[in-house]
Amino acid sequence: MKRLKNILFGVLxxxxxxxxxxxxxxxxxxxxxxxxxxxxxxPVATLAKVLDGSYQEAYNNYFEHTIGFRPLLVRxxxxxxxxxxxxxxANGVIIGKNNYLYEINYIKAFxxxxxxxxxxxxxxASKSLAVYNKLKQSGKTLIFVFAPGKARFFPExxxxxxxxxxxxxxxxxxxxxxxxxxxxxxxxxxxxxxVKMKDTATYPLYPQCGIHWSAYGAAxxxxxxxxxxxxxxxxxxxxxxxxxxxxxxxxxxxxYDIAEGMTLLWKIPHYKMSYPKVWxxxxxxxxxxxxxxxxxxxxWNIFGKGYSSSIFADNxxxxxxxxAHNPTWPSPKKTADLDLQQELxxxxxxxxxxxxxxxxxxxxxxxx
Numbered sequence: 352m353k354r355l356k357n358i359l360f361g362v363l364x365x366x367x368x369x370x371x372x373x374x375x376x377x378x379x380x381x382x383x384x385x386x387x388x389x390x391x392x393x394p395v396a397t398l399a400k401v402l403d404g405s406y407q408e409a410y411n412n413y414f415e416h417t418i419g420f421r422p423l424l425v426r427x428x429x430x431x432x433x434x435x436x437x438x439x440x441a442n443g444v445i446i447g448k449n450n451y452l453y454e455i456n457y458i459k460a461f462x463x464x465x466x467x468x469x470x471x472x473x474x475x476a477s478k479s480l481a482v483y484n485k486l487k488q489s490g491k492t493l494i495f496v497f498a499p500g501k502a503r504f505f506p507e508x509x510x511x512x513x514x515x516x517x518x519x520x521x522x523x524x525x526x527x528x529x530x531x532x533x534x535x536x537x538x539x540x541x542x543x544x545x546v547k548m549k550d551t552a553t554y555p556l557y558p559q560c561g562i563h564w565s566a567y568g569a570a571x572x573x574x575x576x577x578x579x580x581x582x583x584x585x586x587x588x589x590x591x592x593x594x595x596x597x598x599x600x601x602x603x604x605x606x607y608d609i610a611e612g613m614t615l616l617w618k619i620p621h622y623k624m625s626y627p628k629v630w631x632x633x634x635x636x637x638x639x640x641x642x643x644x645x646x647x648x649x650x651w652n653i654f655g656k657g658y659s660s661s662i663f664a665d666n667x668x669x670x671x672x673x674x675a676h677n678p679t680w681p682s683p684k685k686t687a688d689l690d691l692q693q694e695l696x697x698x699x700x701x702x703x704x705x706x707x708x709x710x711x712x713x714x715x716x717x718x719x
Contacts, residue, residue, distance in 0.1 A: 426615060426616045429441075429613055429615050430617065433446070433615055433619075439452075440613070441614070443456065444613060445458060445509075445510065445513070446510070447508040447510055448507070448508045448510065450559070450560075450619050450621075451505055452559070452562075452619075453501055453502055453508075453609075454501075454562050454609065454708065456709075457502040457503075457706075457707065460502065460522060460524065460708045460710060461500060461506065461509075461522065462502075462518045462522075463520065463523075464519050466519045466521055466522060466523055466526070466711075467523060472526045473530055475713070475718065476533070479534070479536055479714065479718050480536055483536055486695075490699075491698065491699060491700070492580055492583045492700045492701070493701045493702075494537055494539060494579060494580075494701070494702045495536060495538045495703050495704075495714070496538070496541065496572075496576070497527070497540045497541060497543075497705065497706075497707070497710075498542065498647070498704055498706040499542045499544075499556070500524070500542060500706050500707030500708055501562055502707070503524075503542060503546060504545055504546060504556070505557065522707075524542060524707050527710055527713065528543075539576065539579060541575075542707055545564070545568065552567075554567045554596060554625040555567065555622065555624055556568045558624055559619075559621040559622055560607050560608075560609055560619050561606040561608045561610075562608060562609050563608065563649055563651075565606065565624055565625075566606075567596075567625060568652075569652035569658070570629060572653065573658045573662075574591055577662060584638075584699065584700070586640065587637055588637060588639065589632050589633075589634060589639060589662050590637075591630075591658075591661070592629070593627035593629045594628050594630055596625040596626060598623050598624070598625045603624070629658070631661045639662060640700050641663065641664050641699045641700070642659065642666060642667060642700045643669065643695070643698040643701045644667065644669065644702040644703075645669045645671075645703045645704070645715055645717045646669075646702065646703070646704035647671060649704060649705075650668060650670075650704055654666075654676065660678050665677070667698070669686050670683075671712075672686055672714075672715035672716055672717045673685070673686055673687075703715070703717060
Protein backbone atom coordinates (compact mmCIF):
# COMPACT_ATOMS: atom_id res chain seq x y z
CA MET A 352 0.00 0.00 0.00
CA LYS A 353 2.85 2.34 0.95
CA ARG A 354 4.59 1.56 -2.34
CA LEU A 355 1.43 2.38 -4.30
CA LYS A 356 1.15 5.71 -2.47
CA ASN A 357 4.77 6.50 -3.32
CA ILE A 358 4.15 5.67 -6.99
CA LEU A 359 1.03 7.83 -7.09
CA PHE A 360 2.86 10.65 -5.33
CA GLY A 361 5.72 10.38 -7.83
CA VAL A 362 3.30 10.46 -10.78
CA LEU A 363 1.58 13.51 -9.30
CA UNK A 364 4.88 15.34 -8.81
CA UNK A 365 5.90 14.47 -12.38
CA UNK A 366 2.63 15.86 -13.73
CA UNK A 367 3.16 19.07 -11.78
CA UNK A 368 6.78 19.38 -12.91
CA UNK A 369 6.27 18.50 -16.58
CA UNK A 370 4.80 21.90 -17.67
CA UNK A 371 7.75 23.70 -16.03
CA UNK A 372 10.25 21.31 -17.62
CA UNK A 373 8.60 21.74 -21.04
CA UNK A 374 8.74 25.52 -20.61
CA UNK A 375 12.44 25.44 -19.65
CA UNK A 376 13.68 22.72 -22.01
CA UNK A 377 11.02 22.09 -24.69
CA UNK A 378 10.98 18.40 -25.51
CA UNK A 379 7.61 18.03 -27.25
CA UNK A 380 6.39 19.99 -30.28
CA UNK A 381 3.25 21.93 -29.43
CA UNK A 382 0.60 23.09 -31.88
CA UNK A 383 -0.02 26.81 -31.22
CA UNK A 384 -3.49 27.98 -30.27
CA UNK A 385 -5.66 29.57 -32.91
CA UNK A 386 -8.02 32.46 -32.50
CA UNK A 387 -7.59 35.99 -31.23
CA UNK A 388 -5.14 36.15 -28.35
CA UNK A 389 -1.73 37.60 -27.52
CA UNK A 390 1.16 36.42 -25.36
CA UNK A 391 2.25 39.06 -22.82
CA UNK A 392 5.85 40.25 -22.96
CA UNK A 393 8.31 39.23 -20.26
CA PRO A 394 8.20 42.27 -17.95
CA VAL A 395 11.33 44.14 -16.92
CA ALA A 396 11.82 44.35 -13.15
CA THR A 397 12.42 47.74 -11.58
CA LEU A 398 12.57 48.61 -7.90
CA ALA A 399 9.43 50.73 -8.16
CA LYS A 400 7.45 47.99 -9.92
CA VAL A 401 8.60 45.34 -7.45
CA LEU A 402 7.65 47.51 -4.48
CA ASP A 403 4.16 48.36 -5.78
CA GLY A 404 3.52 44.77 -6.88
CA SER A 405 2.94 45.54 -10.59
CA TYR A 406 5.99 43.53 -11.67
CA GLN A 407 4.82 40.41 -9.82
CA GLU A 408 1.37 40.71 -11.36
CA ALA A 409 2.77 41.21 -14.87
CA TYR A 410 5.23 38.33 -14.52
CA ASN A 411 2.52 36.02 -13.21
CA ASN A 412 0.45 36.82 -16.32
CA TYR A 413 3.48 36.21 -18.58
CA PHE A 414 4.36 32.94 -16.80
CA GLU A 415 0.78 31.69 -17.08
CA HIS A 416 0.74 32.28 -20.86
CA THR A 417 4.12 30.61 -21.46
CA ILE A 418 3.86 27.56 -19.23
CA GLY A 419 4.65 24.25 -20.94
CA PHE A 420 1.72 22.37 -22.52
CA ARG A 421 -0.51 25.43 -22.20
CA PRO A 422 -2.07 24.95 -25.69
CA LEU A 423 -2.92 21.34 -24.84
CA LEU A 424 -4.32 22.27 -21.42
CA VAL A 425 -6.42 25.06 -22.95
CA ARG A 426 -7.81 22.66 -25.55
CA UNK A 427 -8.67 20.08 -22.87
CA UNK A 428 -10.42 22.73 -20.81
CA UNK A 429 -12.35 24.04 -23.83
CA UNK A 430 -13.29 20.53 -24.94
CA UNK A 431 -14.70 19.68 -21.51
CA UNK A 432 -16.73 22.91 -21.53
CA UNK A 433 -18.08 22.10 -25.00
CA UNK A 434 -18.72 18.36 -24.61
CA UNK A 435 -19.95 18.31 -21.01
CA UNK A 436 -21.48 21.74 -20.42
CA UNK A 437 -22.48 22.70 -24.00
CA UNK A 438 -20.51 25.93 -23.61
CA UNK A 439 -18.07 27.68 -25.93
CA UNK A 440 -15.12 29.30 -24.18
CA ALA A 441 -14.67 31.73 -27.06
CA ASN A 442 -15.75 35.34 -27.05
CA GLY A 443 -19.24 35.80 -28.49
CA VAL A 444 -19.69 32.21 -29.74
CA ILE A 445 -23.10 30.58 -29.28
CA ILE A 446 -23.62 26.84 -29.66
CA GLY A 447 -26.93 26.26 -31.42
CA LYS A 448 -29.03 23.16 -31.84
CA ASN A 449 -27.29 20.22 -33.55
CA ASN A 450 -23.97 22.03 -32.95
CA TYR A 451 -24.71 24.81 -35.45
CA LEU A 452 -22.39 27.63 -34.39
CA TYR A 453 -23.25 31.33 -34.31
CA GLU A 454 -21.68 34.57 -33.20
CA ILE A 455 -23.89 36.49 -30.79
CA ASN A 456 -23.87 39.65 -32.95
CA TYR A 457 -25.78 37.80 -35.68
CA ILE A 458 -28.46 36.75 -33.23
CA LYS A 459 -28.64 40.30 -31.84
CA ALA A 460 -29.12 41.67 -35.35
CA PHE A 461 -31.77 39.06 -36.22
CA UNK A 462 -33.70 39.81 -33.02
CA UNK A 463 -33.32 43.59 -33.35
CA UNK A 464 -31.38 43.96 -30.10
CA UNK A 465 -28.80 46.17 -31.80
CA UNK A 466 -31.36 48.45 -33.51
CA UNK A 467 -29.85 51.92 -33.94
CA UNK A 468 -33.21 53.66 -34.44
CA UNK A 469 -35.30 54.82 -37.39
CA UNK A 470 -34.00 58.40 -37.29
CA UNK A 471 -30.37 57.29 -37.60
CA UNK A 472 -31.15 55.02 -40.55
CA UNK A 473 -33.26 57.70 -42.26
CA UNK A 474 -30.30 60.08 -42.00
CA UNK A 475 -27.96 57.44 -43.48
CA ALA A 476 -30.38 56.87 -46.35
CA SER A 477 -30.76 60.60 -47.03
CA LYS A 478 -26.99 61.13 -47.13
CA SER A 479 -26.53 57.99 -49.23
CA LEU A 480 -29.02 59.31 -51.80
CA ALA A 481 -27.12 62.60 -52.10
CA VAL A 482 -23.81 60.78 -52.59
CA TYR A 483 -25.36 58.29 -55.01
CA ASN A 484 -26.78 61.09 -57.20
CA LYS A 485 -23.49 62.99 -57.20
CA LEU A 486 -21.48 59.91 -58.17
CA LYS A 487 -24.06 58.98 -60.79
CA GLN A 488 -23.60 62.38 -62.42
CA SER A 489 -19.89 61.58 -62.68
CA GLY A 490 -20.62 58.27 -64.41
CA LYS A 491 -19.77 56.16 -61.37
CA THR A 492 -21.65 53.17 -60.01
CA LEU A 493 -22.45 53.08 -56.28
CA ILE A 494 -23.90 49.81 -55.02
CA PHE A 495 -25.13 49.02 -51.52
CA VAL A 496 -24.87 45.31 -50.71
CA PHE A 497 -26.52 43.42 -47.86
CA ALA A 498 -24.52 40.24 -47.33
CA PRO A 499 -26.46 37.40 -45.66
CA GLY A 500 -26.56 36.74 -41.91
CA LYS A 501 -26.33 33.24 -40.48
CA ALA A 502 -28.99 33.78 -37.81
CA ARG A 503 -31.57 34.84 -40.42
CA PHE A 504 -30.53 31.96 -42.68
CA PHE A 505 -30.64 29.32 -39.90
CA PRO A 506 -33.13 30.61 -37.27
CA GLU A 507 -34.27 27.05 -36.56
CA UNK A 508 -30.95 26.19 -34.88
CA UNK A 509 -30.74 29.25 -32.61
CA UNK A 510 -31.00 28.16 -28.95
CA UNK A 511 -34.50 28.66 -27.52
CA UNK A 512 -33.18 30.89 -24.74
CA UNK A 513 -32.30 33.46 -27.41
CA UNK A 514 -35.04 32.72 -29.92
CA UNK A 515 -37.87 33.03 -27.38
CA UNK A 516 -36.56 36.25 -25.83
CA UNK A 517 -38.58 39.37 -26.85
CA UNK A 518 -37.35 41.04 -30.02
CA UNK A 519 -36.38 44.68 -30.39
CA UNK A 520 -38.72 47.28 -31.95
CA UNK A 521 -37.28 46.58 -35.42
CA UNK A 522 -34.13 45.30 -37.06
CA UNK A 523 -31.51 47.41 -38.79
CA UNK A 524 -31.90 45.19 -41.84
CA UNK A 525 -35.65 45.76 -42.18
CA UNK A 526 -35.29 49.49 -41.60
CA UNK A 527 -32.38 49.95 -44.02
CA UNK A 528 -34.25 47.93 -46.62
CA UNK A 529 -37.37 50.08 -46.19
CA UNK A 530 -35.56 53.44 -46.24
CA UNK A 531 -33.31 52.56 -49.17
CA UNK A 532 -36.36 51.41 -51.16
CA UNK A 533 -38.20 54.62 -50.24
CA UNK A 534 -35.25 56.63 -51.59
CA UNK A 535 -34.92 54.41 -54.69
CA UNK A 536 -31.36 53.51 -53.75
CA UNK A 537 -29.82 50.46 -55.46
CA UNK A 538 -29.44 47.51 -53.10
CA UNK A 539 -28.21 44.02 -53.89
CA UNK A 540 -29.85 42.03 -51.11
CA UNK A 541 -28.13 38.67 -50.67
CA UNK A 542 -29.72 38.37 -47.23
CA UNK A 543 -33.15 38.00 -48.83
CA UNK A 544 -31.88 36.01 -51.82
CA UNK A 545 -30.10 33.37 -49.74
CA VAL A 546 -33.18 32.77 -47.56
CA LYS A 547 -35.28 32.31 -50.71
CA MET A 548 -32.69 29.88 -52.14
CA LYS A 549 -32.25 27.93 -48.90
CA ASP A 550 -34.50 24.97 -49.77
CA THR A 551 -33.62 24.80 -53.45
CA ALA A 552 -29.86 25.51 -53.58
CA THR A 553 -27.93 22.57 -54.98
CA TYR A 554 -24.98 23.13 -52.66
CA PRO A 555 -24.71 24.58 -49.12
CA LEU A 556 -24.81 28.37 -48.93
CA TYR A 557 -23.59 28.36 -45.32
CA PRO A 558 -21.30 26.07 -43.32
CA GLN A 559 -22.37 24.57 -40.02
CA CYS A 560 -19.28 25.65 -38.07
CA GLY A 561 -18.42 28.91 -39.85
CA ILE A 562 -19.91 32.40 -39.89
CA HIS A 563 -19.30 33.47 -43.51
CA TRP A 564 -21.07 32.53 -46.70
CA SER A 565 -19.77 29.43 -48.45
CA ALA A 566 -17.45 29.45 -51.45
CA TYR A 567 -20.55 28.69 -53.54
CA GLY A 568 -22.35 31.66 -51.97
CA ALA A 569 -19.38 33.96 -52.60
CA ALA A 570 -19.24 32.81 -56.23
CA UNK A 571 -22.97 33.48 -56.68
CA UNK A 572 -22.49 36.94 -55.16
CA UNK A 573 -19.55 37.69 -57.47
CA UNK A 574 -21.57 36.67 -60.52
CA UNK A 575 -24.49 38.87 -59.43
CA UNK A 576 -22.25 41.90 -58.85
CA UNK A 577 -20.61 41.50 -62.26
CA UNK A 578 -24.01 41.44 -63.94
CA UNK A 579 -25.17 44.50 -62.01
CA UNK A 580 -22.03 46.50 -62.88
CA UNK A 581 -22.24 45.50 -66.54
CA UNK A 582 -25.81 46.80 -66.76
CA UNK A 583 -25.14 50.02 -64.89
CA UNK A 584 -21.84 50.87 -66.58
CA UNK A 585 -22.96 49.49 -69.97
CA UNK A 586 -19.75 47.49 -70.31
CA UNK A 587 -18.73 43.88 -71.00
CA UNK A 588 -16.60 42.59 -68.15
CA UNK A 589 -14.38 39.51 -67.92
CA UNK A 590 -16.47 36.34 -68.11
CA UNK A 591 -16.83 34.46 -64.83
CA UNK A 592 -18.29 31.07 -63.95
CA UNK A 593 -17.58 27.63 -62.57
CA UNK A 594 -17.24 24.20 -64.04
CA UNK A 595 -18.34 21.60 -61.51
CA UNK A 596 -17.62 21.32 -57.80
CA UNK A 597 -15.19 19.65 -55.44
CA UNK A 598 -16.56 18.10 -52.24
CA UNK A 599 -13.52 17.14 -50.14
CA UNK A 600 -13.63 15.38 -46.78
CA UNK A 601 -12.01 18.36 -45.05
CA UNK A 602 -13.31 21.92 -44.92
CA UNK A 603 -11.43 24.77 -46.55
CA UNK A 604 -10.92 28.18 -45.04
CA UNK A 605 -13.05 29.89 -43.72
CA UNK A 606 -15.80 27.24 -43.40
CA TYR A 607 -14.64 26.19 -39.91
CA ASP A 608 -13.68 29.63 -38.62
CA ILE A 609 -15.97 29.79 -35.56
CA ALA A 610 -15.03 26.30 -34.39
CA GLU A 611 -11.36 27.06 -35.01
CA GLY A 612 -11.56 29.94 -32.56
CA MET A 613 -12.98 27.58 -29.92
CA THR A 614 -9.60 25.72 -29.83
CA LEU A 615 -10.97 22.25 -29.11
CA LEU A 616 -9.16 18.93 -28.92
CA TRP A 617 -11.34 17.30 -31.56
CA LYS A 618 -13.17 18.52 -34.65
CA ILE A 619 -16.89 19.14 -34.37
CA PRO A 620 -18.78 16.77 -36.72
CA HIS A 621 -20.24 18.71 -39.66
CA TYR A 622 -21.70 18.23 -43.10
CA LYS A 623 -19.48 18.45 -46.16
CA MET A 624 -19.07 21.64 -48.15
CA SER A 625 -18.76 21.98 -51.92
CA TYR A 626 -16.30 24.28 -53.65
CA PRO A 627 -16.91 25.56 -57.19
CA LYS A 628 -14.18 25.13 -59.79
CA VAL A 629 -14.11 28.79 -60.76
CA TRP A 630 -12.88 30.04 -64.13
CA UNK A 631 -12.34 33.45 -65.72
CA UNK A 632 -12.35 34.35 -69.39
CA UNK A 633 -9.49 36.27 -71.00
CA UNK A 634 -9.22 40.06 -70.95
CA UNK A 635 -9.39 40.52 -74.73
CA UNK A 636 -11.99 43.16 -75.65
CA UNK A 637 -13.22 43.12 -72.04
CA UNK A 638 -13.49 46.02 -69.60
CA UNK A 639 -12.00 45.78 -66.11
CA UNK A 640 -13.33 48.75 -64.14
CA UNK A 641 -11.54 50.29 -61.17
CA UNK A 642 -13.24 49.34 -57.91
CA UNK A 643 -13.34 50.67 -54.37
CA UNK A 644 -15.08 48.27 -51.99
CA UNK A 645 -15.87 49.28 -48.40
CA UNK A 646 -16.93 46.15 -46.56
CA UNK A 647 -16.65 43.81 -43.61
CA UNK A 648 -15.07 40.35 -43.52
CA UNK A 649 -17.59 38.86 -45.95
CA UNK A 650 -15.70 40.48 -48.80
CA TRP A 651 -12.55 38.55 -47.89
CA ASN A 652 -14.16 35.49 -49.55
CA ILE A 653 -14.13 37.45 -52.82
CA PHE A 654 -10.97 39.54 -52.40
CA GLY A 655 -8.82 36.83 -50.80
CA LYS A 656 -9.68 34.21 -53.42
CA GLY A 657 -8.47 36.53 -56.17
CA TYR A 658 -11.91 36.94 -57.76
CA SER A 659 -11.80 40.73 -57.53
CA SER A 660 -8.27 40.88 -59.00
CA SER A 661 -9.52 39.05 -62.08
CA ILE A 662 -12.51 41.32 -62.73
CA PHE A 663 -11.26 44.73 -61.55
CA ALA A 664 -8.25 46.75 -62.72
CA ASP A 665 -7.49 48.89 -59.66
CA ASN A 666 -8.73 46.56 -56.92
CA UNK A 667 -9.20 48.30 -53.56
CA UNK A 668 -10.75 46.83 -50.41
CA UNK A 669 -11.30 49.16 -47.46
CA UNK A 670 -11.89 46.88 -44.50
CA UNK A 671 -14.49 48.58 -42.28
CA UNK A 672 -13.34 51.85 -43.90
CA UNK A 673 -10.29 51.68 -41.63
CA UNK A 674 -7.67 49.49 -43.31
CA ALA A 675 -7.07 49.71 -47.07
CA HIS A 676 -5.88 46.68 -49.05
CA ASN A 677 -4.68 46.48 -52.64
CA PRO A 678 -2.88 43.42 -54.08
CA THR A 679 -0.26 45.66 -55.67
CA TRP A 680 0.78 47.15 -52.32
CA PRO A 681 3.43 45.52 -50.11
CA SER A 682 1.27 46.09 -47.02
CA PRO A 683 -2.12 47.57 -46.03
CA LYS A 684 -2.59 51.29 -45.42
CA LYS A 685 -4.82 53.27 -43.11
CA THR A 686 -7.73 54.76 -45.01
CA ALA A 687 -7.30 57.95 -42.98
CA ASP A 688 -3.92 58.41 -44.69
CA LEU A 689 -5.43 58.22 -48.19
CA ASP A 690 -6.83 61.09 -50.25
CA LEU A 691 -10.54 60.22 -50.49
CA GLN A 692 -11.19 62.58 -53.41
CA GLN A 693 -8.29 61.09 -55.35
CA GLU A 694 -9.45 57.53 -54.65
CA LEU A 695 -13.02 58.34 -55.73
CA UNK A 696 -11.76 60.01 -58.90
CA UNK A 697 -9.97 56.77 -59.85
CA UNK A 698 -12.90 54.46 -59.05
CA UNK A 699 -15.55 53.50 -61.59
CA UNK A 700 -17.43 51.31 -59.12
CA UNK A 701 -17.94 51.85 -55.39
CA UNK A 702 -19.45 49.00 -53.39
CA UNK A 703 -20.48 49.31 -49.73
CA UNK A 704 -21.20 45.91 -48.21
CA UNK A 705 -22.23 44.64 -44.77
CA UNK A 706 -23.55 41.42 -43.35
CA UNK A 707 -26.63 41.80 -41.15
CA UNK A 708 -24.59 41.69 -37.93
CA UNK A 709 -22.68 44.82 -39.00
CA UNK A 710 -25.58 46.96 -40.20
CA UNK A 711 -25.56 48.80 -36.88
CA UNK A 712 -22.36 50.50 -38.10
CA UNK A 713 -23.22 50.62 -41.82
CA UNK A 714 -22.01 52.44 -43.94
CA UNK A 715 -18.90 52.68 -41.72
CA UNK A 716 -18.71 56.49 -41.88
CA UNK A 717 -17.80 56.33 -45.58
CA UNK A 718 -20.87 58.22 -46.77
CA UNK A 719 -20.15 61.06 -44.30
